[in-house]
Amino acid sequence: MAGGRWRELGRQARRAQDPVHPGARRADHVYILAHGSKLGRAPFHAWATLKEGWTLVTDASAPAEQVRAFEARGVRVEVAGSG
Incomplete structure (x- = not known):
């Protein structure tokens, strides 16, 4: 996915009351991949x-x-x- 698309997803989430992308709402299951060093830290936004x-x-x-x-x-x- 192009970088511009990811930025747009971020903008959409920040504007929404419930910041979940519409595709995630329709999915049977959602997987999020994130490097551990970015969890719980600013300036990384979700x-x-x-x-x-x-x-x-x-x-x-x-x-x-x-x-x-x-x-x-x-x-x-x-x-x-981890095994």
């Missing part, structure tokens, strides 16, 4: 709020407290390379 039942796929650099916070909200977290 194009969508992770919802209960979604899956976050990240790497071992994800801070344990961030992983626990996502799990506590019902987000399934898969750490790549």
